[in-house]
Amino acid sequence: MSAAAVGTHAVADTDRAVLIRIRGLRKSFGTQEVLCGIDLDICAGEHVVIVGPSGSGKSTLLRSINLLEKPTAGSLRVNGVEYGPGLPGEPPQRRGSPLALRRTVGMVFQQFNLFPHLTALGNVALSLRSVRNMKASEARVKAAESLRSVGLLQRAAYYPAELSGGQQQRVAIARALALDPSVMLFDEPTSALDPELVGEVLRTMRQVAESGMTMVVVTHEMGFARDVGDLNVFMEDGAIVETGARGFFDNPTSARAKEFIRAVRR
Amino acid sequence: MKIFDYDWSLIWDYRGVLLGGLWVAVQVSVVALVISAVIGLLLAVLRLSRPPISWIATAYINVFRGVPALVSVVWVYFGLAFLLGINFSVFQAGVIALSLLYSAFLAEIFRSALGAVPPGHREAGQALGLRGSRIFFSVILPQAVKVALPNIGSMYIGMLKDTSTFTIIGLLEVVRVTQNLVSTTFQPFVFYTAAALIYVLAAFVIDMIFRFIESAYTRPPHGRLLAAVRRRQRRKISELVEEMGG
Numbered sequence A: 001m002s003a004a005a006v007g008t009h010a011v012a013d014t015d016r017a018v019l020i021r022i023r024g025l026r027k028s029f030g031t032q033e034v035l036c037g038i039d040l041d042i043c044a045g046e047h048v049v050i051v052g053p054s055g056s057g058k059s060t061l062l063r064s065i066n067l068l069e070k071p072t073a074g075s076l077r078v079n080g081v082e083y084g085p086g087l088p089g090e091p092p093q094r095r096g097s098p099l100a101l102r103r104t105v106g107m108v109f110q111q112f113n114l115f116p117h118l119t120a121l122g123n124v125a126l127s128l129r130s131v132r133n134m135k136a137s138e139a140r141v142k143a144a145e146s147l148r149s150v151g152l153l154q155r156a157a158y159y160p161a162e163l164s165g166g167q168q169q170r171v172a173i174a175r176a177l178a179l180d181p182s183v184m185l186f187d188e189p190t191s192a193l194d195p196e197l198v199g200e201v202l203r204t205m206r207q208v209a210e211s212g213m214t215m216v217v218v219t220h221e222m223g224f225a226r227d228v229g230d231l232n233v234f235m236e237d238g239a240i241v242e243t244g245a246r247g248f249f250d251n252p253t254s255a256r257a258k259e260f261i262r263a264v265r266r
Numbered sequence B: 001m002k003i004f005d006y007d008w009s010l011i012w013d014y015r016g017v018l019l020g021g022l023w024v025a026v027q028v029s030v031v032a033l034v035i036s037a038v039i040g041l042l043l044a045v046l047r048l049s050r051p052p053i054s055w056i057a058t059a060y061i062n063v064f065r066g067v068p069a070l071v072s073v074v075w076v077y078f079g080l081a082f083l084l085g086i087n088f089s090v091f092q093a094g095v096i097a098l099s100l101l102y103s104a105f106l107a108e109i110f111r112s113a114l115g116a117v118p119p120g121h122r123e124a125g126q127a128l129g130l131r132g133s134r135i136f137f138s139v140i141l142p143q144a145v146k147v148a149l150p151n152i153g154s155m156y157i158g159m160l161k162d163t164s165t166f167t168i169i170g171l172l173e174v175v176r177v178t179q180n181l182v183s184t185t186f187q188p189f190v191f192y193t194a195a196a197l198i199y200v201l202a203a204f205v206i207d208m209i210f211r212f213i214e215s216a217y218t219r220p221p222h223g224r225l226l227a228a229v230r231r232r233q234r235r236k237i238s239e240l241v242e243e244m245g246g
Helices: A058-065 A098-102 A120-131 A136-149 A165-177 A195-210 A222-228 A255-265 B009-013 B015-047 B053-064 B069-084 B090-115 B119-127 B132-169 B174-185 B188-217 B224-243
Strands: A018-029 A032-043 A047-051 A073-078 A105-108 A183-187 A214-218 A231-236 A239-244
Touching (some): A018 A058, A018 A214, A032 A214, A047 A058, A047 A222, A047 A255, A058 A073, A058 A183, A105 B119, A120 A136, A120 B132, A136 B224, A165 A183, A165 A195, A214 A222, B009 B188, B015 B053, B015 B132, B015 B188, B053 B090, B069 B090, B069 B132, B090 B132, B119 B132, B188 B224
Parallel strands (some): A047 A214, A183 A214
Antiparallel strands (some): A018 A032, A018 A073, A231 A239
16 A cells, blocks of 8 residues: 555554544534545654645544544544444444543644633643642642743743743643643644744644654644654545655645645745 | 701711611622622523523523512512511512522623633633533633623622612611601701712722722733732742742
């Protein structure tokens, strides 16, 4: 099977464990089908980049991985636990709870979504206290460590309104990282930023990638995708059109992917 | 009767009685505000739930927003007391009557305030694996309260004024003590002017208090008093930062 097989992506047997296994995943809003049967395997430590035109379902796919969108049909397995409704004819015997899933999957949003009434430190510490049941003092130290990892320890006492967009997004990354997730999802993390602030967020994301974190990134940043993406996915109309390993963006196979990449590279 | 025939010094002579009336009005309305806020928040959450649960809240809100305070207190003091076989004190009847009405108004204020919190914040809470109750109390509610505060302030001014209708059940609030003073001094213009001034001044003070609370809820906090709180918080965090070696 070639790396750029059209329609599906199945990982050949490697020594890396499959962390997320998606099979026949479908999602409809009313009568409109947004995801029309997605198959995708994501290995531990892999950096997956999803690109495609708007409305192609890439954000919905990403949000399905932590069940912010509930799949209509299909299988979603994370760490061997089934969270989806299952494939037709074989409903899962046991399904994991969304709460348990989300506690192992970190997510970064386009609009940062920091809690405006809490300081940067408070934003990171909140989930440590209530998810990890840490004591306040313990949570503050861990939160500060997480802020240091994104280079914002000095801004710990600032409120989101006092931070630039890039800094807010880095705090959001620190907030998700603090819970030691096994995978990080990024939903167009730089799309809401002023161009001059994109660089610092991408640098932070590269650091996260270098630390060996499994990442799934929906982005239009082709430079980042080319450098970091181990597995690149091109989506259109709710389906995966083409996938490819490193170098995919220089040499896509399908006509639609070629056209799209030419347009965004401009 | 000319203007200098009015004995304005009577207001000063009876200041204790008049302010005593205000104190009763404040007590009744503050207790009712606390009860209304709790019930109103509950109603708002119910109204935002799925039908048929939301219908219960909608029905309650639409009924009690339409009842005047005067009717409400008579209904509670004479009707409800008879129905339940309990003798409410005038204070209790006043609190219940106000709470019935204003929980409906506050429910609508809370509903729009809860709706004003960006849905992304709920999603961020969910993505972090927070429980629904934790998201509500630690993420949504603090933001909604800030949005609701100015409206709650205006509502509270209304509540304080509505205690004037409780004169009918004999609650010794501002209007009742005014009436009592008029019947002994025969100076209605003087004492009703005093009563009006008391309400207006009370409204000013309430407005100031709510403005202060609002600025306390602003992040970063505004105002001189809160700047001190802010400095303390900053110092605590910078101590932690230094401890960690910057």
